[in-house]
Amino acid sequence: MKMSQKPQETALSKCPGCEEPLEPGDLFCGACGYDLSAVPEPPQDHPTIAMAVPAENGAAAAPRTPAARPAAVRFDEPGGSGDFELAAPGVAPASTPSAEVSASAPDPRTSAAELLSTPPAGTKLCVACRAGRVDDDGYCENCGHAQPRERDHMEQELGSVAAVSDRGLRHHRNEDSFAVSTTALPDGSPAVVAIVCDGVSSASRPDEASAAAASAANEALLESLPRGTHPQQAMHEAIVAASESVNSLAEEPGQSMEHDPHRHRNAPACTLVGAVMAGGLLVVGWVGDSRVYWVPDDRTNPPARLTEDDSWAAQMVAAGLMNEAEAYADERAHAITGWLGADAYELEPHTASFKPDRSGLVVVCTDGLWNYAESAAEMAAAVPADAQLRPLHGAQVLVGHALDGGGHDNVTVALLPFAVPPQGAGSACGTT
Numbered sequence: 545m546k547m548s549q550k551p552q553e554t555a556l557s558k559c560p561g562c563e564e565p566l567e568p569g570d571l572f573c574g575a576c577g578y579d580l581s582a583v584p585e586p587p588q589d590h591p592t593i594a595m596a597v598p599a600e601n602g603a604a605a606a607p608r609t610p611a612a613r614p615a616a617v618r619f620d621e622p623g624g625s626g627d628f629e630l631a632a633p634g635v636a637p638a639s640t641p642s643a644e645v646s647a648s649a650p651d652p653r654t655s656a657a658e659l660l661s662t663p664p665a666g667t668k669l670c671v672a673c674r675a676g677r678v679d680d681d682g683y684c685e686n687c688g689h690a691q692p693r694e695r696d697h698m699e700q701e702l703g704s705v706a707a708v709s710d711r712g713l714r715h716h717r718n719e720d721s722f723a724v725s726t727t728a729l730p731d732g733s734p735a736v737v738a739i740v741c742d743g744v745s746s747a748s749r750p751d752e753a754s755a756a757a758a759s760a761a762n763e764a765l766l767e768s769l770p771r772g773t774h775p776q777q778a779m780h781e782a783i784v785a786a787s788e789s790v791n792s793l794a795e796e797p798g799q800s801m802e803h804d805p806h807r808h809r810n811a812p813a814c815t816l817v818g819a820v821m822a823g824g825l826l827v828v829g830w831v832g833d834s835r836v837y838w839v840p841d842d843r844t845n846p847p848a849r850l851t852e853d854d855s856w857a858a859q860m861v862a863a864g865l866m867n868e869a870e871a872y873a874d875e876r877a878h879a880i881t882g883w884l885g886a887d888a889y890e891l892e893p894h895t896a897s898f899k900p901d902r903s904g905l906v907v908v909c910t911d912g913l914w915n916y917a918e919s920a921a922e923m924a925a926a927v928p929a930d931a932q933l934r935p936l937h938g939a940q941v942l943v944g945h946a947l948d949g950g951g952h953d954n955v956t957v958a959l960l961p962f963a964v965p966p967q968g969a970g971s972a973c974g975t976t
Contacts, residue, residue, distance in 0.1 A: 571716055693717075695751070699936065700724055705736050706936035707958035708943045712912060713951030719743030720910050720956040721754035721814075723762035730772045735822035737765050738958035741786075742834050742910040744813040744883055753790045753812035757884055760789035761818055775822045776897045779829035783893035786816055787831075787884045794886035813885030817851060819908050821962055826906060829895040830854075831882045835914050837907040838900070839924045841932055847924035850896060854882030872918070878911065903964045905931055905938070912955030913946045935959040 559566055559573035566573065668678040668691075676686020683690055695718045696711040702724050711718040723739045741758045743750025764782040769775065794811035815832020828836045833853040840847065852858055856879040857871035871877060882892060907923060917923040926945045931938025939959050946955040 570714070572713055698722070699940070701936040702726060703736070704935065705738055705958065705960045706939050707738060707740070707908075707956070708936070708939040709956035710943050710947065710951075710954065712954050713947060715745075715954055717751060718954050719745060719750040719754060719814075720912065720954040721751070721758040722956050722958055723758040724958055725762055725766055727766050727769055729769060729822055733823060735765075735769045735775070735820060736960055737762060737769075737818070737820050738906075738908045738960055739765075739782075739786075739816065739818040740834055740908045740910060740956050740958055741817075742815045742832065742912070742954070742956070744815070744880070744885070746810075747813040747885060747887075748810050749793060749812045750814060752793055753814040753885065756789040756793060756812075757786040757814050757816050761786040761816060765818075765820060769820070769822060775820045775825055775827040776895050779818060779820055779827050779895050780893050782818065783816060783829050783831060783884075783895075784891070787888075787891050787893075790814060790884045791886045811886035813883045813887065815854075815880065815883055815910075817908055817910075819906050819958075819960055821906070821960055824899060824964075826850075826898040826900060826962060827895065828898075828908075829893060831884055831891070831893055833858075833878065833880050834908075834910045837909070837914075837920055837923045838898075838904055839907060839920075839927050839931075840902055840904040842902065843924065843929075845902065847920040849920045849923075850898065851894070853880075854892075854894075855880050900962055900964055903932070904962050905935075906960040906962055907942070907957060908960070909942070909957040910953070910955060912951075912953035913942055913957050915953065916946045916949035917942075931959055932961045935961055 557566060558564065564573060670676040670678055670684035670687060670689055670691065673684060673687040673689070676684040678691050679685050682693075692711075695709075698707075698709045698718075700707050700722075703726050705724045705726070707722045707724050709718060709720050709722055720743065721741045723737070725737045727735050727737070729735055739758045739761045741754035741761075743752075743754040747753065761782040764785040765778055768778040768781060773781070790812055815830075815834045817830040817832070817834035817836055818828065819836055820827045826838075828850050830836070830851050831854060833855045834851075835853070836850040838848045838850055852862075855877065857866075857868075857874065857877035859881060860866040860871040860874075861868050866874075882888070884891070905927060907927065914923065917926045926942055928934075928938050928941050931941075936959075939957050942957045942959075943955050946953075
């Protein structure tokens with residue numbers, strides 16, 4: 545079961561940055577991303593007075609006092625519609641940041657000429673003020689904001705597939721991972737791959753598990769598809785390869801299992817879901833509770849969920865003991881019954897093959913997203929109308945939808961537009 549790490553307690557009732565109300569246990573402000581763990585201690589009765597440091601011209605320069613810095617920044621469009629883009633470090637946002645982050649105004653000591661000048665090639669600019677350069681410690685030299693760690697927010701667009709992953713607003717690190725790629729079948733036709741993995745927080749090193757699984761599955765598919773392996777068989781083999789990769793994280797050199805029966809206790813673990821578009825087929829595979837949705841381009845046609853969760857709630861519904869609403873309202877709903885890891889009961893990769901008869905969008909995501917758009921209809925409503933043409937923007941919007949909903953978990957989504965010629969044949973599908 546994915547368990548959130550216990551957040552650091554704070555006695556603050558309002559965010560020091562934007563004065564928005566806080567909830568007990570918040571690590572960051574849900575409105576502006578203020579790092580609550582960086583709140584300075586109350587001033588002492590006899591504060592130490594910093595001595596001036598001589599400047600190069602002999603004049604005394606004011607001491608540089610670091611301020612409390614937010615750990616993450618998110619841009620919202622005015623109106624709070626949720627339809628916005630998240631800017632990664634070094635990538636200019638598509639729109640002007642709202643007043644939510646306007647408090648991070650350029651330092652008045654920075655001249656207009658410096659702000660307007662074109663920075664040298666390769667210069668990393670602050671994601672908050674878009675003006676200051678980022679120092680070696682990861683802070684903006686202009687406004688002082690801490691920049692997101694590389695894995696806190698990741699984006700990738702590769703041809704017709706795109707993916708975005710974000711730490712969310714409550715976790716202190718991103719335990720999700722993804723891999724997207726393209727290759728060619730033996731006949732030269734294209735194949736598109738998307739793998740999304742969610743680390744199990746209650747296990748050790750979940751971030752390493754998800755990264756290892758995503759990489760291994762992707763590499764296995766890139767090796768088998770060009771050889772002519774059927775995409776559904778290739779997906780099965782990729783999940784097995786991912787499982788072996790995660791299992792290897794629990795191995796300790798020089799110590800055999802028979803000498804230490806508890807060696808795999810709390811072993812690294814993750815879920816996996818993937819999709820392959822090849823030869824007119826859509827193949828999905830999964831272990832755990834990450835999902836794949838189908839959203840037709842023509843929204844008058846019904847969307848669909850293409851996977852079934854390995855979870856307590858899904859088992860209750862399948863057994864007829866509860867309806868779906870009752871099962872997912874239970875506190876045990878998200879306890880997973882299948883995962884990749886050395887302590888998994890048994891590896892049971894699920895695969896399914898579909899031949900869509902119309903164009904649509906494939907949404908591959910972790911529960912960090914579908915918790916805020918659980919049904920197929922809700923997911924379709926959250927997907928922008930132009931996501932087929934702008935998959936990266938569509939993925940950014942969906943991540944924003946989860947963050948606007950509360951961002952209680954890491955969130956990762958990959959979008960694969962699936963184009964079908966007008967004369968496409970009827971549909972058929974099979975599952976294993």
